[in-house]
Amino acid sequence: MAEPATTTATVAHPGTPAEAAHATxxxxxxxxxxxxxxxxxxxxxxxxxxxxxxxxxxxxKIDAIRGQLAEAEDLxxxxxxxxxxxxxxxxxxxxxxxxxxxxxxxxxxxxxEKARKDADxxxxxxxxxxxxxxxxxxxxxxxxxRAAAADAATRAAAQLIAERVDGQADSALVDAAIxxxxx
Numbered sequence: 001m002a003e004p005a006t007t008t009a010t011v012a013h014p015g016t017p018a019e020a021a022h023a024t025x026x027x028x029x030x031x032x033x034x035x036x037x038x039x040x041x042x043x044x045x046x047x048x049x050x051x052x053x054x055x056x057x058x059x060x061k062i063d064a065i066r067g068q069l070a071e072a073e074d075l076x077x078x079x080x081x082x083x084x085x086x087x088x089x090x091x092x093x094x095x096x097x098x099x100x101x102x103x104x105x106x107x108x109x110x111x112x113e114k115a116r117k118d119a120d121x122x123x124x125x126x127x128x129x130x131x132x133x134x135x136x137x138x139x140x141x142x143x144x145x146r147a148a149a150a151d152a153a154t155r156a157a158a159q160l161i162a163e164r165v166d167g168q169a170d171s172a173l174v175d176a177a178i179x180x181x182x183x
Contacts, residue, residue, distance in 0.1 A: 023029070028036065045051065165173070 025033070
């Protein structure tokens with residue numbers, strides 16, 4: 001078997017002393033081997049289709065992100081629709097509330113007007129009742145006054161008759177009354 005040739009050559013790099021030589025193997029120094037191994041790794045990546053796998057993974061991730069964006073857009077549209085719906089409901093509720101307030105105002109005005117009419121009719125009725133009561137009291141007072149006057153006139157007449165009429169005049173009056181009955 002042939003033994004690989006190893007040689008040590010002194011290659012001076014800038015800034016290093018000439019005595020420090022780099023080892024070489026198969027004619028390549030360490031920089032060459034690093035470059036060769038990088039080239040080997042790149043070839044293996046290409047042979048195993050790693051860039052395609054990376055691109056496929058990225059495409060898959062992009063598709064997932066696009067799906068999420070589409071879903072977010074749908075959610076945004078739904079949210080806007082709900083917002084518009086609730087804005088409409090709020091406007092309708094405000095309109096209904098205004099209508100209720102207006103209806104309540106009209107009902108309150110109607111109730112106030114009815115209360116006013118009822119109060120006016122009650123005042124008229126009570127006034128009429130008071131006037132009737134006053135008229136009745138006046139009639140009672142007039143009747144009492146007439147009765148008192150009649151009583152006083154009767155007493156006065158009785159007293160005058162008692163003073164002026166004696167027994168003879170009394171019999172003449174009774175006879176005249178009896179004669180007047182037959183007619």
